[in-house]
Amino acid sequence: MLNWSSWKPLPLTTPFTEQTLAETLNGGQAFRWNFLPAESCWQGIWGQHAARIRFYDTTTLHVSTPRGNKSTPAALATYLRADFDWEAAVDSLPWRSDPHLHKALLAYPGLRILKQPFPEAVLCFLCSATKQIPQIKVMCERMAKSLGNEIIPGIHALPTWEQLAAASEAELRALGLGFRAKNIKKTADLLASSPQLLAQIEAAPYPEAKAQLVTLPGVGEKIADCALLFGAAKLEAFPVDTWIIKVLEKRYALSGWTPPQLSQFGRVHYGPLAGFAQQFIFSYERKNPA
DNA sequence: AGGCAGGTGGCCA
DNA sequence: TGGCCACCTGCC
Numbered sequence: 001m002l003n004w005s006s007w008k009p010l011p012l013t014t015p016f017t018e019q020t021l022a023e024t025l026n027g028g029q030a031f032r033w034n035f036l037p038a039e040s041c042w043q044g045i046w047g048q049h050a051a052r053i054r055f056y057d058t059t060t061l062h063v064s065t066p067r068g069n070k071s072t073p074a075a076l077a078t079y080l081r082a083d084f085d086w087e088a089a090v091d092s093l094p095w096r097s098d099p100h101l102h103k104a105l106l107a108y109p110g111l112r113i114l115k116q117p118f119p120e121a122v123l124c125f126l127c128s129a130t131k132q133i134p135q136i137k138v139m140c141e142r143m144a145k146s147l148g149n150e151i152i153p154g155i156h157a158l159p160t161w162e163q164l165a166a167a168s169e170a171e172l173r174a175l176g177l178g179f180r181a182k183n184i185k186k187t188a189d190l191l192a193s194s195p196q197l198l199a200q201i202e203a204a205p206y207p208e209a210k211a212q213l214v215t216l217p218g219v220g221e222k223i224a225d226c227a228l229l230f231g232a233a234k235l236e237a238f239p240v241d242t243w244i245i246k247v248l249e250k251r252y253a254l255s256g257w258t259p260p261q262l263s264q265f266g267r268v269h270y271g272p273l274a275g276f277a278q279q280f281i282f283s284y285e286r287k288n289p290a
Numbered sequence: 291a292g293g294c295a296g297g298t299g300g301c302c303a
Numbered sequence: 304t305g306g307c308c309a310c311c312t313g314c315c
Contacts, residue, residue: 028296129297135313136296178311182296220298241296258305282296 009061014086015058016110023283029114029230031124031137047117049075066152066186086112093277100251104284118202120158120232125223142175165192183218206234229275238266238274243285250290
Protein backbone atom coordinates (compact mmCIF):
# COMPACT_ATOMS: atom_id res chain seq x y z
CA MET A 1 0.00 0.00 0.00
CA LEU A 2 1.57 3.25 -1.18
CA ASN A 3 0.18 5.37 1.64
CA TRP A 4 1.80 3.31 4.38
CA SER A 5 5.47 2.99 5.35
CA SER A 6 7.25 -0.36 5.48
CA TRP A 7 7.05 -2.27 8.77
CA LYS A 8 9.48 -1.05 11.39
CA PRO A 9 10.27 -2.60 14.75
CA LEU A 10 9.03 -1.03 17.98
CA PRO A 11 10.85 -2.63 20.91
CA LEU A 12 8.91 -3.11 24.16
CA THR A 13 10.52 -3.12 27.57
CA THR A 14 7.77 -5.39 28.89
CA PRO A 15 7.02 -8.63 27.00
CA PHE A 16 3.64 -9.03 25.39
CA THR A 17 1.46 -11.67 23.78
CA GLU A 18 -0.72 -11.39 20.71
CA GLN A 19 -3.84 -11.77 22.83
CA THR A 20 -2.66 -9.07 25.21
CA LEU A 21 -2.04 -6.73 22.28
CA ALA A 22 -5.64 -7.27 21.17
CA GLU A 23 -6.93 -6.70 24.68
CA THR A 24 -4.87 -3.54 25.09
CA LEU A 25 -6.05 -2.00 21.83
CA ASN A 26 -9.61 -3.28 21.71
CA GLY A 27 -10.56 -4.21 25.26
CA GLY A 28 -12.46 -1.09 26.25
CA GLN A 29 -9.67 1.39 26.89
CA ALA A 30 -9.81 2.83 23.39
CA PHE A 31 -12.47 2.60 20.70
CA ARG A 32 -10.66 3.38 17.46
CA TRP A 33 -8.69 0.19 16.75
CA ASN A 34 -9.81 -2.43 14.27
CA PHE A 35 -8.21 -5.65 13.15
CA LEU A 36 -7.73 -5.76 9.37
CA PRO A 37 -7.81 -9.44 8.37
CA ALA A 38 -6.42 -8.75 4.88
CA GLU A 39 -3.34 -7.03 6.29
CA SER A 40 -3.40 -9.08 9.48
CA CYS A 41 -2.70 -6.05 11.61
CA TRP A 42 -4.43 -3.58 13.91
CA GLN A 43 -5.22 -0.18 12.47
CA GLY A 44 -5.93 2.66 14.84
CA ILE A 45 -6.39 6.39 15.13
CA TRP A 46 -5.62 8.77 18.00
CA GLY A 47 -5.24 12.52 17.99
CA GLN A 48 -4.25 13.47 14.45
CA HIS A 49 -2.33 10.18 14.02
CA ALA A 50 -3.06 6.84 12.43
CA ALA A 51 -0.96 3.68 12.63
CA ARG A 52 -0.88 -0.02 11.89
CA ILE A 53 0.52 -2.49 14.39
CA ARG A 54 1.22 -6.18 14.25
CA PHE A 55 2.63 -8.60 16.75
CA TYR A 56 6.12 -9.74 15.77
CA ASP A 57 7.51 -11.42 18.87
CA THR A 58 7.10 -11.02 22.63
CA THR A 59 9.35 -7.98 22.85
CA THR A 60 8.77 -6.44 19.43
CA LEU A 61 5.84 -4.95 17.61
CA HIS A 62 5.97 -4.02 13.97
CA VAL A 63 4.59 -0.64 13.07
CA SER A 64 3.58 1.03 9.83
CA THR A 65 2.57 4.68 9.64
CA PRO A 66 1.20 6.95 6.91
CA ARG A 67 3.99 8.17 4.68
CA GLY A 68 4.89 11.80 5.24
CA ASN A 69 3.85 11.93 8.88
CA LYS A 70 7.22 11.79 10.58
CA SER A 71 6.02 12.39 14.13
CA THR A 72 3.68 9.39 14.30
CA PRO A 73 6.16 6.69 15.41
CA ALA A 74 7.23 8.73 18.44
CA ALA A 75 3.60 9.59 19.18
CA LEU A 76 2.76 5.88 19.06
CA ALA A 77 5.52 5.03 21.54
CA THR A 78 4.02 7.62 23.87
CA TYR A 79 0.49 6.34 23.29
CA LEU A 80 1.57 2.77 24.09
CA ARG A 81 3.87 3.95 26.90
CA ALA A 82 6.43 1.67 25.32
CA ASP A 83 9.22 2.63 27.71
CA PHE A 84 7.25 2.29 30.96
CA ASP A 85 8.24 -0.64 33.17
CA TRP A 86 4.92 -2.46 33.31
CA GLU A 87 6.55 -5.57 34.72
CA ALA A 88 7.65 -3.67 37.83
CA ALA A 89 4.17 -2.14 38.04
CA VAL A 90 2.60 -5.59 37.96
CA ASP A 91 4.96 -6.83 40.63
CA SER A 92 3.94 -3.96 42.90
CA LEU A 93 0.29 -5.06 42.80
CA PRO A 94 -0.95 -7.17 45.75
CA TRP A 95 -1.06 -10.45 43.79
CA ARG A 96 0.79 -12.35 46.51
CA SER A 97 -2.22 -11.99 48.81
CA ASP A 98 -4.95 -11.91 46.14
CA PRO A 99 -5.41 -15.14 44.16
CA HIS A 100 -8.04 -13.69 41.86
CA LEU A 101 -5.83 -10.77 40.87
CA HIS A 102 -2.97 -13.22 40.40
CA LYS A 103 -5.02 -15.26 37.92
CA ALA A 104 -5.99 -12.14 35.98
CA LEU A 105 -2.37 -10.96 35.81
CA LEU A 106 -1.27 -14.32 34.40
CA ALA A 107 -4.06 -14.27 31.82
CA TYR A 108 -2.86 -11.03 30.19
CA PRO A 109 0.94 -10.83 30.38
CA GLY A 110 2.15 -7.39 29.38
CA LEU A 111 -1.26 -5.70 29.53
CA ARG A 112 -0.75 -1.97 29.73
CA ILE A 113 -2.70 1.25 30.15
CA LEU A 114 -2.72 3.48 27.09
CA LYS A 115 -1.97 7.18 27.21
CA GLN A 116 -4.66 8.49 24.90
CA PRO A 117 -5.07 12.19 24.17
CA PHE A 118 -7.03 13.40 27.19
CA PRO A 119 -9.70 15.40 25.34
CA GLU A 120 -10.71 12.45 23.19
CA ALA A 121 -10.74 10.08 26.16
CA VAL A 122 -13.31 12.39 27.76
CA LEU A 123 -15.34 12.30 24.56
CA CYS A 124 -15.22 8.53 24.06
CA PHE A 125 -16.24 7.80 27.63
CA LEU A 126 -19.06 10.34 27.44
CA CYS A 127 -20.35 8.04 24.70
CA SER A 128 -19.89 4.94 26.83
CA ALA A 129 -22.88 5.36 29.17
CA THR A 130 -24.96 2.15 29.03
CA LYS A 131 -23.33 1.09 25.78
CA GLN A 132 -21.20 -1.88 24.88
CA ILE A 133 -17.80 -1.57 23.24
CA PRO A 134 -18.92 -2.27 19.63
CA GLN A 135 -21.63 0.39 19.88
CA ILE A 136 -19.26 2.93 21.41
CA LYS A 137 -16.92 2.28 18.48
CA VAL A 138 -19.74 2.96 16.01
CA MET A 139 -20.56 6.28 17.68
CA CYS A 140 -16.89 7.33 17.63
CA GLU A 141 -16.54 6.34 14.00
CA ARG A 142 -19.61 8.34 13.00
CA MET A 143 -18.44 11.45 14.88
CA ALA A 144 -15.03 11.17 13.23
CA LYS A 145 -16.41 10.68 9.71
CA SER A 146 -18.85 13.51 9.96
CA LEU A 147 -17.05 16.10 12.14
CA GLY A 148 -13.36 15.19 12.40
CA ASN A 149 -10.34 15.98 10.23
CA GLU A 150 -9.45 13.56 7.48
CA ILE A 151 -5.92 12.44 8.38
CA ILE A 152 -5.36 10.37 5.25
CA PRO A 153 -7.97 9.40 2.68
CA GLY A 154 -10.77 7.52 4.41
CA ILE A 155 -9.31 7.85 7.91
CA HIS A 156 -10.70 10.56 10.17
CA ALA A 157 -9.64 11.87 13.55
CA LEU A 158 -12.24 12.27 16.25
CA PRO A 159 -13.62 15.81 16.29
CA THR A 160 -11.92 18.26 18.63
CA TRP A 161 -14.11 19.84 21.30
CA GLU A 162 -14.03 22.98 19.19
CA GLN A 163 -15.40 21.05 16.22
CA LEU A 164 -18.04 19.48 18.47
CA ALA A 165 -19.08 22.88 19.80
CA ALA A 166 -19.74 23.95 16.22
CA ALA A 167 -22.28 21.13 15.78
CA SER A 168 -25.85 21.28 17.05
CA GLU A 169 -27.39 18.80 19.44
CA ALA A 170 -29.65 17.66 16.61
CA GLU A 171 -26.64 16.92 14.40
CA LEU A 172 -25.10 14.89 17.21
CA ARG A 173 -28.34 12.99 17.75
CA ALA A 174 -28.39 12.20 14.06
CA LEU A 175 -25.09 10.37 14.60
CA GLY A 176 -26.87 7.96 16.93
CA LEU A 177 -25.51 9.37 20.18
CA GLY A 178 -28.96 9.29 21.80
CA PHE A 179 -29.29 11.06 25.13
CA ARG A 180 -25.49 11.42 25.23
CA ALA A 181 -25.80 14.10 22.53
CA LYS A 182 -27.14 16.65 25.01
CA ASN A 183 -24.24 16.07 27.44
CA ILE A 184 -21.65 16.18 24.69
CA LYS A 185 -23.08 19.40 23.31
CA LYS A 186 -23.22 21.05 26.74
CA THR A 187 -19.69 19.91 27.57
CA ALA A 188 -18.46 21.12 24.18
CA ASP A 189 -19.96 24.57 24.75
CA LEU A 190 -18.44 24.74 28.21
CA LEU A 191 -15.00 23.67 26.98
CA ALA A 192 -15.19 26.11 24.08
CA SER A 193 -15.60 28.91 26.59
CA SER A 194 -12.64 27.68 28.71
CA PRO A 195 -10.08 26.42 26.19
CA GLN A 196 -7.44 25.68 28.85
CA LEU A 197 -9.70 23.71 31.19
CA LEU A 198 -8.91 20.18 30.03
CA ALA A 199 -5.17 20.85 29.99
CA GLN A 200 -5.39 22.18 33.55
CA ILE A 201 -7.37 19.15 34.67
CA GLU A 202 -4.89 16.78 33.06
CA ALA A 203 -1.98 18.54 34.78
CA ALA A 204 -3.63 18.47 38.22
CA PRO A 205 -3.10 15.69 40.76
CA TYR A 206 -5.74 12.95 40.61
CA PRO A 207 -8.11 14.11 43.38
CA GLU A 208 -8.35 17.68 42.04
CA ALA A 209 -8.51 16.48 38.45
CA LYS A 210 -11.44 14.22 39.25
CA ALA A 211 -13.26 16.89 41.22
CA GLN A 212 -12.95 19.25 38.25
CA LEU A 213 -13.89 16.66 35.67
CA VAL A 214 -17.17 15.64 37.30
CA THR A 215 -18.40 19.21 36.93
CA LEU A 216 -18.68 18.64 33.16
CA PRO A 217 -22.22 17.75 32.03
CA GLY A 218 -22.63 13.99 31.73
CA VAL A 219 -19.33 13.23 33.45
CA GLY A 220 -19.86 11.34 36.69
CA GLU A 221 -17.43 9.35 38.82
CA LYS A 222 -17.07 6.43 36.46
CA ILE A 223 -16.51 8.40 33.27
CA ALA A 224 -14.11 10.76 35.07
CA ASP A 225 -12.06 7.81 36.31
CA CYS A 226 -11.94 6.23 32.84
CA ALA A 227 -10.81 9.48 31.23
CA LEU A 228 -8.13 10.03 33.87
CA LEU A 229 -6.91 6.44 33.74
CA PHE A 230 -6.82 5.95 29.97
CA GLY A 231 -6.28 9.56 28.89
CA ALA A 232 -4.13 11.12 31.58
CA ALA A 233 -2.00 8.22 32.85
CA LYS A 234 -3.41 8.57 36.36
CA LEU A 235 -3.09 4.93 37.33
CA GLU A 236 -4.71 5.41 40.72
CA ALA A 237 -8.08 6.18 39.09
CA PHE A 238 -10.34 3.18 39.74
CA PRO A 239 -13.45 3.17 37.56
CA VAL A 240 -16.35 1.38 39.22
CA ASP A 241 -18.60 0.02 36.48
CA THR A 242 -21.13 -2.77 36.32
CA TRP A 243 -18.40 -5.33 35.60
CA ILE A 244 -16.24 -4.33 38.52
CA ILE A 245 -19.27 -4.26 40.80
CA LYS A 246 -20.02 -7.83 39.76
CA VAL A 247 -16.42 -8.94 40.30
CA LEU A 248 -16.13 -7.37 43.72
CA GLU A 249 -19.52 -8.74 44.78
CA LYS A 250 -18.93 -12.28 43.65
CA ARG A 251 -15.21 -12.84 43.85
CA TYR A 252 -14.44 -10.63 46.83
CA ALA A 253 -17.71 -11.29 48.69
CA LEU A 254 -18.69 -7.63 48.87
CA SER A 255 -22.39 -7.82 47.99
CA GLY A 256 -24.43 -4.94 49.30
CA TRP A 257 -21.57 -2.45 49.06
CA THR A 258 -22.41 0.80 47.32
CA PRO A 259 -20.30 2.02 44.38
CA PRO A 260 -18.52 4.67 46.52
CA GLN A 261 -17.67 1.97 49.07
CA LEU A 262 -16.37 -0.31 46.33
CA SER A 263 -14.32 2.57 44.95
CA GLN A 264 -12.78 3.08 48.39
CA PHE A 265 -12.14 -0.66 48.67
CA GLY A 266 -10.41 -0.68 45.28
CA ARG A 267 -8.06 2.17 46.14
CA VAL A 268 -7.16 0.64 49.51
CA HIS A 269 -6.91 -2.98 48.40
CA TYR A 270 -5.12 -2.54 45.06
CA GLY A 271 -3.06 0.49 46.09
CA PRO A 272 -1.62 3.39 44.09
CA LEU A 273 -1.94 1.54 40.76
CA ALA A 274 -5.55 0.52 41.42
CA GLY A 275 -6.66 1.42 37.92
CA PHE A 276 -3.96 -0.75 36.40
CA ALA A 277 -5.14 -3.68 38.52
CA GLN A 278 -8.72 -2.87 37.52
CA GLN A 279 -7.89 -3.37 33.86
CA PHE A 280 -6.67 -6.95 34.43
CA ILE A 281 -9.73 -7.76 36.53
CA PHE A 282 -12.01 -6.19 33.93
CA SER A 283 -10.44 -8.06 31.00
CA TYR A 284 -10.45 -11.35 32.88
CA GLU A 285 -14.08 -10.97 33.90
CA ARG A 286 -15.32 -10.21 30.42
CA LYS A 287 -13.67 -13.36 29.13
CA ASN A 288 -14.57 -15.54 32.14
CA PRO A 289 -17.76 -14.16 33.76
CA ALA A 290 -18.29 -15.39 37.30
C1' DA B 291 -41.38 -8.49 22.46
C1' DG B 292 -39.20 -6.57 26.34
C1' DG B 293 -35.22 -5.99 28.82
C1' DC B 294 -30.73 -4.62 29.15
C1' DA B 295 -26.16 -2.40 28.05
C1' DG B 296 -18.43 -0.26 31.06
C1' DG B 297 -23.99 5.91 33.70
C1' DT B 298 -25.72 10.36 35.10
C1' DG B 299 -28.69 13.79 37.03
C1' DG B 300 -32.88 15.02 38.94
C1' DC B 301 -36.48 14.26 42.16
C1' DC B 302 -38.35 12.42 46.27
C1' DA B 303 -38.46 10.72 51.37
C1' DT C 304 -27.73 10.66 52.14
C1' DG C 305 -30.13 6.92 49.69
C1' DG C 306 -33.17 4.91 46.39
C1' DC C 307 -35.59 5.23 41.97
C1' DC C 308 -36.30 6.48 37.32
C1' DA C 309 -36.04 8.60 32.67
C1' DC C 310 -33.09 8.88 29.01
C1' DC C 311 -31.57 7.16 23.04
C1' DT C 312 -30.65 3.15 20.50
C1' DG C 313 -29.63 -1.38 19.04
C1' DC C 314 -28.97 -6.14 19.89
C1' DC C 315 -30.22 -10.61 22.03
